[in-house]
Amino acid sequence: MTAAWAMVRHRFASFAGTFVAVFLGVAVVAGSATLHLSSRPQAPARYDQAPVLVTPPDPGTGDDRDRQSWTSAQAAALAARLDALEGVTAAVPDPWFYVQRLDAGRPTGDAQASLLDGHAWSSAALGGYRLTSGRAPTATGEVVIGTTAASDTPSRPSSTKTTSAIKTDSRPSETDRSDKAPQGTGKESRASTNESTSGTGAAGKALITTPNTSGAPTNGSAGSGSTTTGETGSGGPGNSGPASNSTGNGGAGNGASRTRAGTATASAMGTVVVLTSAGPEEWRVTGTVDGPGFYVTDRDAAERASGVQVIGLTVSGDPQRVADAAGAVVGAEGVVRSGAERDALEPGSITRIRWIGAQLLIALVTLGAFATVFVVSSTCALSAAQRRRELGLLRAVGATPGQVQRMMYAETALIALLAGLLGAPAGMAAAPLLADPMISTGLEPAGFTVTWQPVALVGAIVLGLFVALAGVTAAARRASRIPPLEALREAAADPRAMTPARWVVGLLCGAAGGALLAAMPSLPLATRSSAGMGAAMLLLSSAALLSPVLIVPLVRVVVRPWQGTPTGMLVREGTLTGVRRVASTAAPVLATVGLTVLLAGTVATIEVATGIDETARYPAADVLVPDGTPGLSAAAVTAQGAHPELTTRLLITHGDRTAGRSATGRGDALALDRLSAGELGAGVGDTVTIRFVDGAETKLPVAAVGDETSIPRRLVRQHDPDALTGMLVLRKPAVAVPGARSLPIHEFVMEEIDQEGRLIDLFLVALIGLTAGYTAIAVGNTLLMATAARRGEFRALRLAGAGTGQVLRVVTAEALLAVVIGAVLGGLVAVVSLVGVRAAVEDEIGRDIALVLPWGATAAVTTVCAVLAVVASAFPLLKSRGTPA
């Protein structure tokens, strides 16, 4: 519609609010979506030369912790059959195991990634890795070591950091141990170890203490304070996490190893001290390879690994044909993956990190969209009210109500499109800048790079368009009802502030939000945080819609002290006759203050609650926890005079039912937890089939049904040689061992909470920053628009004898009044929501907790809003001072 375009061009100022809102919204969405879409699962680089991968069949338990394996023998047999296929150069099983290099007694590298760092030498071919020096390992105790870092991250051009320097001085490992002793010179090194790797606690704890609940990606969303770490063994953000320490950048291992890079040369063959699930070992280095990892003989690897989960095929010819042929050979024994299906082999630890990042990105997108609708609807309402006369004229000249409505939509669509076309590229351009911070805060895996995502670009623009149109709906409908005679009204009198629609929608939103809050305690844990957010958004919308009703009494109360002064009188009358305008200004303040109080308050309340909760629960004992490692080695545990408490995953089959369970190695018979027993329909005396992680199967009678599933430790050791101990409660003073540290339980728990808290704070800063930044701009813009439109009024005031200072006083007082009203209403709504959140938390932990109000954050955002409001309302006035009356 040409009229729409002309309007937009002519009155761009009055569309600036919509423009800015959509621009920002689209930028946030485009940036977040770009980051999100760039963060795809990717097959590990060590399969780069294996276009076809075969994995064991899915156990079908629906839990991604359950992996079926082949035994070494099964894998070898299958590999032999695959090897015979035409087009297959080699079919190589890839058994992997935990290995981490010890440098001066300190484990190096990323703890989680090290779980997959040990390989069979033959599997080096799958990544196309070749010897760069020396020879292949031929005997147990020999190893070829990789010369690139970032053990298991996807290939990326920039991952050229070198690591795994070889120890050339071949110090005996005893020296390493003594270094760790908490006395003498070792003290310093020990302290720094603690500091630089404190993040790994979460992962270690998760290995052993994690309850057997839902899979990772259902629990805990942004800013809610619910647990986002330590769900599965794949480890929390701590691994590469926000542990601000001397190495600065997370992925602490990388940082550390980078400083010692590049000593690997063929002439310097020696030994390397590593930590495995058994304990510290010293291996002879026979060569180096141009890829990451440790490569031992195939036999050695088969013994160390808990089964085989991948057979890689190197091919000559068309991979798809090979994949089809392989499918026929494999049948039900496995799944053939080629092309994008290979990406499912991403290590769980990386998936986990990406999942946490995705939570933040999703929250940003949601909040961005909400803020856009909020701001667009309030600026559109204001601009429609300001344009009543013009719209009336259009009606008089022959525009039908439908045409006026369509024109409003067309204008907004134009603006939104324009804003989107600029905002989306801006967001995309900003996305790569966020990649590094996201990696260092543990929100994306190391090696994460932002790629060109056209879907994000187009999607963000389209979303911006729809969101803007949704925002303008109410204003457009209202505008279409403007009678043609409105064109004759000199000064557009402020139309009725409350319309029936506003009442209805406002009350509905309020009721829905209230109902959601009331229902919180009965909702499943995982959905509570999103429910809380949803309730807050509904209540805030409701407050914004109903605010005109409250503005009148509020203004009367607030202005009372200054009633006698001319400024007071003018402010009072100006505000009371312009309720709609005040509501428009107050709305963004309301949203900002409301969301800030709610987000920060929820987190603070939950943090206090968790603190009480966690510290109260633990006895005053010391624990041995992993230190820079994903778990405790057997040697670390036996050194304490204890038996390693091993956990493993079992696939238990009874009849035609199969369940996946975490089991502890204990006692000398099989015990089932009640839940599995029920699920499997198995009772004491029944014989069930157990499939271990190494692929071996055995039949065992159920000896007991109790709280926990357990299986003889001997069997765990035998079938899960790679198993690690999560943590160990100490009964006597700790013996220092590599890759472990001891500390009082409650300190460990507090460390965990801090870890989590740091991540939540990060979420909080991002979310509040977004909302506050967003709505602050809206406040500024609304006032700019409102004051600009009232220039005539102020001119009249000046002609009537008011000095510029007086007019300024009136204007800024009005602006501040709007801010105060917004802040009060927003604060009220947030407190109501907070009470609901608290009720839910109290219900969850079964104890009364205090409501913590984030005064600091609230004061900060209110001040920002106030400053912006004053500047924005004074600016057009000062600018117009020169223009003739």
Add this chain to the structure above:
Amino acid sequence: MTDHGTPAVELRAATRTYGTGERAVTALDRVDARFEPGTFTAVMGPSGSGKSTLLHCAAGLDRLSNGEVVIDGVPVGGMSERALTRLRRSRVGFVFQAFNLVPALTAAQNVALPLRLARRRPEPGAVAAMLAEVGLAGREGHRPSELSGGQQQRVAIARALVSRPAVLFADEPTGALDAASGAAVLRLLREAVDRHRQTIVMVTHDPLAAATADRVLFLADGRVFDELPGAAGAERIALHIAHAQHTVVAR
């Protein structure tokens, strides 16, 4: 465009009350009036006598409380807002005292607006010709803010005439203009009647302006109080006004 015998606009017992109860004001009180095709009628009366209300109701910009308005043979009483708007933009032109033009649009765009809204493409040159007719050739690209008050009124008249409406209403079109510009606007209206048999109904306070019309209707207190031929001259018209005011005061 209009059939013989059918008036361009007809009001039957037209009544318009504003407000309710104590504060109810009857702006039009059972007014009957016919405006024949090709005639130029002036409506006069004291302030508050209901002239504007009469015009708005007759033009379909406002609705009657009672009675009937028939525009070009079509009764508008039960029409939907949409249908009424469509009727208005094809059969009715309107010129207000001020603020006639959409500030965002150029003179030419303003003139073409009713056609555009009706999804009709203006014939090539038609808009320019219309502007030339009101003496604004070459000003097509100017925005309202770049035109004088008189020029703006002429653009408004051009716009009102461009769709060749059955009737053109003008509410004090010269009220805000100086004598010379006002005379130019009146000449324009007169020419439209003489050349194109345009029906025009114009509210004015100026007896001189009223004298250019074919017929003058006098309104007082919401009723048609008297009528004179325009040819009666400005002086007699002025006397009538004074009389009308006198009557109102006397009541």
